Amino acid sequence: MNKPKEVLKDFTKNSSFCAAPWLHYYRSPIGEVAACCISDPLSPQLKLKTFEEIINSEEYKKLRLQMMNGVLPKECHLCEKSNNNIIYKDNVNEFLEGMKPKILENTLDDGTINLDPVFLDFRFLDCNITCNTCNPDYSSSWLKKINKVESSEAYNLKLQENLQDTSFFEDEYSRVINNFQWQRIYFAGGEPLMKKNHLKILEELKEKPFHADLKIFYNTNLSIGKTLLKNWLELLAHFKEVHLNVSIDSFGKFNDLIREGSSFEKICSNLDFIVFHKPSNLNLKIDLTITSLFFYNIFEFSEWILKNKYSLNARAMNEFGYLGAFLRPEVLKISFRKKVFLQWSEWYCTLGLEDQDRLKNLFEVMTMFHAEPEFNEDMKKEVQKHIQETLKYELIDLNHFIKFNMKQDLCVDINGIVNV
Ligand code: SF4
Numbered sequence: 001m002n003k004p005k006e007v008l009k010d011f012t013k014n015s016s017f018c019a020a021p022w023l024h025y026y027r028s029p030i031g032e033v034a035a036c037c038i039s040d041p042l043s044p045q046l047k048l049k050t051f052e053e054i055i056n057s058e059e060y061k062k063l064r065l066q067m068m069n070g071v072l073p074k075e076c077h078l079c080e081k082s083n084n085n086i087i088y089k090d091n092v093n094e095f096l097e098g099m100k101p102k103i104l105e106n107t108l109d110d111g112t113i114n115l116d117p118v119f120l121d122f123r124f125l126d127c128n129i130t131c132n133t134c135n136p137d138y139s140s141s142w143l144k145k146i147n148k149v150e151s152s153e154a155y156n157l158k159l160q161e162n163l164q165d166t167s168f169f170e171d172e173y174s175r176v177i178n179n180f181q182w183q184r185i186y187f188a189g190g191e192p193l194m195k196k197n198h199l200k201i202l203e204e205l206k207e208k209p210f211h212a213d214l215k216i217f218y219n220t221n222l223s224i225g226k227t228l229l230k231n232w233l234e235l236l237a238h239f240k241e242v243h244l245n246v247s248i249d250s251f252g253k254f255n256d257l258i259r260e261g262s263s264f265e266k267i268c269s270n271l272d273f274i275v276f277h278k279p280s281n282l283n284l285k286i287d288l289t290i291t292s293l294f295f296y297n298i299f300e301f302s303e304w305i306l307k308n309k310y311s312l313n314a315r316a317m318n319e320f321g322y323l324g325a326f327l328r329p330e331v332l333k334i335s336f337r338k339k340v341f342l343q344w345s346e347w348y349c350t351l352g353l354e355d356q357d358r359l360k361n362l363f364e365v366m367t368m369f370h371a372e373p374e375f376n377e378d379m380k381k382e383v384q385k386h387i388q389e390t391l392k393y394e395l396i397d398l399n400h401f402i403k404f405n406m407k408q409d410l411c412v413d414i415n416g417i418v419n420v
Contacts, residue, residue: 011068019096040075061111129261206238237279245287291327325386387416
């Protein structure tokens, strides 16, 4: 029998505690259920379950029980060791700090809860571009691209699965968005603005009694037309705060090479439009994923950020993408990374305080690449596997990746063998 609630000690003080499994609802673009976007997915059997069926499932209760007993679940390993100096758990807990008494009040000692979620992570597969850092689990354009080539039976099955489940979780999102009082909604993808009914969702949200307190977050590639952009900005004015993170991974042609299908010129034009027309509740940020190609125009990118006075959030590419092994910064020789970092940091030190502050986050992440690479045996095998897939499917012209003098700067050969 469960102990009375008041006997439970204050587990929210545990360092392993994270409010996400209590108050957050996340599904990946292919419907996988996880405690948050960086946590490992839970059982595939949860994929076709509703929120109400998931939240007190044995798997969710187990996650919560571990946190209540001072153990960080294995699914949450990225919150233990972050290679970007950002612990996502700290952000979640900071945002949900005020909800702790409610969490304690409504949790039983077996991990069961009686709480409504307040933070929704809303994702779909629809996307108009095929970033080389991405994969078919996050982009419908990638799905189309990969479908054109011969792939393994196992992979074909996975593609079919991805496509099949879409209608279920589209309905599920429409239902939950109307059933709970959200404090925060994060729209990502895929590309959220490629979802045909996205503006309709905002129209409906702005009629909800909680809309004036709602904080909306986006991650967008901003590769959209002006009419959609204008209509979207008008709707965003109705909410308490809007945080717009625009994914741009380098400057000019390098960005378009990494983010295949996007146009740096078009994005800049859209950014100018936003700066000119933005509602007062909107915060704009450039969201940079640092790849190997970024090292070739870090100066142009930095100057562009300073010239436009953009806020910048930088992080390192820490996945392989589907075919993007050549984009991991670690594939560059340490001597090359050090050379670029030293040149750039010398320039950085000549900047005024305001400019330094604007690029501070980039500086912090770049210092990591100044250190020795972490190529353990497992990672070497991963790199080799991904590069060989790249070659097998012939989806990427590898010359793209080596035409900027990159070949001589790599510590990985064309067969994916790591030589460090
Ligand atoms: S501990 Fe980290 S990985 Fe786990 S749910 Fe919280 S934020 Fe996500």
